[in-house]
Amino acid sequence: MTEVTTTRGRLIVLEGGEGAGKSTQVRAVVAALEAQGRRVLQTREPGGSPLAEAIRALVLGDWDEGIDGNTEALLIFAARAAHLHARIGPALQSGCDVVCDRFVDASYAYQGAGRGLGMARIAELERWTLGELRPDLVLLLDIEPELGLKRAKSRGDANRFEAETLEFASKVRQTYLLRAAANPNRYELIDASQPLEQVQSAVLAALTRHLGLVAA
Numbered sequence: 001m002t003e004v005t006t007t008r009g010r011l012i013v014l015e016g017g018e019g020a021g022k023s024t025q026v027r028a029v030v031a032a033l034e035a036q037g038r039r040v041l042q043t044r045e046p047g048g049s050p051l052a053e054a055i056r057a058l059v060l061g062d063w064d065e066g067i068d069g070n071t072e073a074l075l076i077f078a079a080r081a082a083h084l085h086a087r088i089g090p091a092l093q094s095g096c097d098v099v100c101d102r103f104v105d106a107s108y109a110y111q112g113a114g115r116g117l118g119m120a121r122i123a124e125l126e127r128w129t130l131g132e133l134r135p136d137l138v139l140l141l142d143i144e145p146e147l148g149l150k151r152a153k154s155r156g157d158a159n160r161f162e163a164e165t166l167e168f169a170s171k172v173r174q175t176y177l178l179r180a181a182a183n184p185n186r187y188e189l190i191d192a193s194q195p196l197e198q199v200q201s202a203v204l205a206a207l208t209r210h211l212g213l214v215a216a
């Protein structure tokens with residue numbers, strides 16, 4: 001009997017505050033991986049599967065009664081569990097790389113710090129939902145909240161998080177920076193206030209360093 005073993009795909013995540021230009025860089029990462037002949041699933045959170053996208057609409061919706069931090073965190077992790085089950089898990093198993101616009105670090109930053117739930121709560125939900133799975137590489141597009149929020153506004157973006165205060169955005173940023181500093185092997189800090197082309201070069205250089213890709 002011949003045993004067929006497939007090498008697990010890599011999970012690559014892009015994170016950053018509002019207006020950091022993630023979407024553009026997600027596409028650049030996908031293109032670079034595909035140019036290497038890799039199969040790639042491009043996805044995002046909250047969302048990424050039909051059920052998870054339905055939960056996303058609930059999370060980002062405006063509710064007269066408001067959404068408290070616990071409800072927000074639990075919905076986001078429910079969406080993450082669905083996404084993992086339907087899309088991310090099967091893709092990684094089949095050897096496909098996954099490029100995800102935001103993942104669990106966003107929960108530490110937005111719910112843990114921004115909403116004040118604390119890191120321990122998020123770590124519990126992370127263990128419950130993800131087990132041992134962690135991103136292979138997190139590209140953190142770092143930008144000062146003042147500049148990021150200005151950019152997001154000029155793009156006409158207006159979700160509940162973009163309407164948050166500067167203080168909220170600063171807590172989000174600090175948490176991302178602390179997590180990146182604590183795990184230099186899995187995180188790359190990228191200055192997203194630079195012009196787009198320079199951000200892209202930095203992103204592709206980081207891919208090369210961490211995953212052994214030849215930058216295009």
Ligand code: TYD
Pocket residue numbers: 017018019022045046076101102103104105106107108110111159161162
């Ligand atoms: P989106 O419009 O995709 O924002 P962006 O373009 O900035 O990624 O909306 C996703 C929002 O959800 C974003 O503002 C951050 C928030 N979010 C959390 O609060 N926690 C999470 O775990 C995730 C994945 C996202």
